[in-house]
Amino acid sequence: MQRPASTYTDRDDGLHPLSNSDYSEWWYLDGRFDNGYSCVLTWHWLNQFIKPHIPTIQIFIYTPEGKRYVGMEAIDPKNCHASETICDVKMGSSYLKQEGTIYKMAMHSKGIGCELTFEGTVPGWKHGDGLMVPAGTNNTIAGWIIACPRAKVSGKLFIKDKVIEVQGNGYHDHNWGNTDLYDLFKGWYWGRLNDPKYTIIYSNTQLLDESWLPSLYIADDKSTLLATYQYSFTVEKEDTEPQTGDTYPKIISLKYDGNDLQLNCRLETKSIAEHNPLPKLNEFKMFNWRFLANYEGDITIDGKREFIKGETISERFIFR
Incomplete structure (x- = not known):
């Protein structure tokens, strides 16, 4: 490719x-x-x-x-x-x-x-x-x-x-x-996956008009394979933090279907590393979540399918 x-x-x-x-x-x-x-x-x-x-x-x-x-x-x-x-x-x-x-x-x-x-x-x-x-x-x-x-x-x-x-x-x-970020965005999701062979970095940023800016980067051990704004980011399941009642992403799926490269990957939160209210700068309720997550899926390049699996860090920022 x-x-x-x-x-x-x-x-x-x-x-x-x-x-x-x-x-x-x-x-x-x-x-x-x-x-x-x-x-x-x-x-x-x-x-x-x-x-x-x-x-x-x-x-x-x-x-x-x-x-x-x-x-x-x-x-x-x-x-x-x-x-x-x-x-x-x-x-x-x-x-x-x-x-x-x-x-x-x-x-x-x-x-x-x-x-x-x-x-x-x-x-x-x-x-x-x-x-x-x-x-x-x-x-x-x-x-x-x-x-x-x-x-x-x-x-x-x-x-x-x-x-x-x-x-x-x-x-x-x-x-x-x-x-200031709260004057630009409602929030974002971000994470990076360092599989033994592949590097995957994803983000999905919500603008104030409710639209989303998705971004996906994939590389192997040589160089970049893919950098695109066109991929599917889905929160498949949310869970509730018991002490505050706030919801967070429990399962996220990443999907890309191109001519030479296809990705199917699911991330499941295994623990909450950070759940902190950000300093009170305005009337909005702002939070920073950081998660430790397990990921599992497959990536296909030029018809060759390989499986990916491991642990990663991901985050969720809420500005409004």
């Missing part, structure tokens, strides 16, 4: 400074490790979910037993530095730095930390010009690029006095914009 060409460059993962008060930007990384640990890390150059937007770092570590450790703190803007030509971010003592296909990072906060190396195994990707909303729409900028769709990850996690050696797989993307 013919593979799509990427227009992504290292510049896309650099800082995108904007001058208005609603400007925000963040670098996101996550890792799932062979010993059952996982982590999520965010460098918020200006935090979208705090008014006024200020620099913060956030770190989440999840243990195999289901325990959750969180570190968050604000960083003095005087101690924040970032390149506009490549991913090279330093916020206080925490940093994220690209060196070729390798990303080196360290983040510590509130007695926990990560010191990891992400070695990219699939080239970076952006859809079109990297903007989620078409350029020129009410002067809105909402950028999203996938700098590292898949990576081999190794290093150390720190939980109080405990040091845990880890290795596994990871992911890194980058968002920026000049508009």
Whole structure:
């Protein structure tokens, strides 16, 4: 099959400074490790979910037993530095730095930390010009690029006095914009599947007019196989969180039927890692859900069918 060409460059993962008060930007990384640990890390150059937007770092570590450790703190803007030509971010003592296909990072906060190396195994990707909303729409900028769709990850996690050696797989993307998310979107679904051979990244974003922006990316161990806005995303079953009564996606299906590639995949939530109300910025009830999920399905390329199965991280944001 013919593979799509990427227009992504290292510049896309650099800082995108904007001058208005609603400007925000963040670098996101996550890792799932062979010993059952996982982590999520965010460098918020200006935090979208705090008014006024200020620099913060956030770190989440999840243990195999289901325990959750969180570190968050604000960083003095005087101690924040970032390149506009490549991913090279330093916020206080925490940093994220690209060196070729390798990303080196360290983040510590509130007695926990990560010191990891992400070695990219699939080239970076952006859809079109990297903007989620078409350029020129009410002067809105909402950028999203996938700098590292898949990576081999190794290093150390720190939980109080405990040091845990880890290795596994990871992911890194980058968002920026000049508009608060609740003024653009009602919410979104997102997840990434790092199967032993295939990488699948999906999203489905709801606009204020109730329409949806679906996005699906598939790569193998060589390069991108598919990047499309045309696929089927379905919440097959919802469940209720018993303490709050809020509903969340229990089973999601992803389907794509092209000439050279077909995908059928189901994700089933096995545990809720995060269910947090976002800071009260407006009259809307805003929530961040993060899930650990099992996935299972099949992918067919040029008539050859292969089965996929594993565990993954997924999320659901609700802005309105």
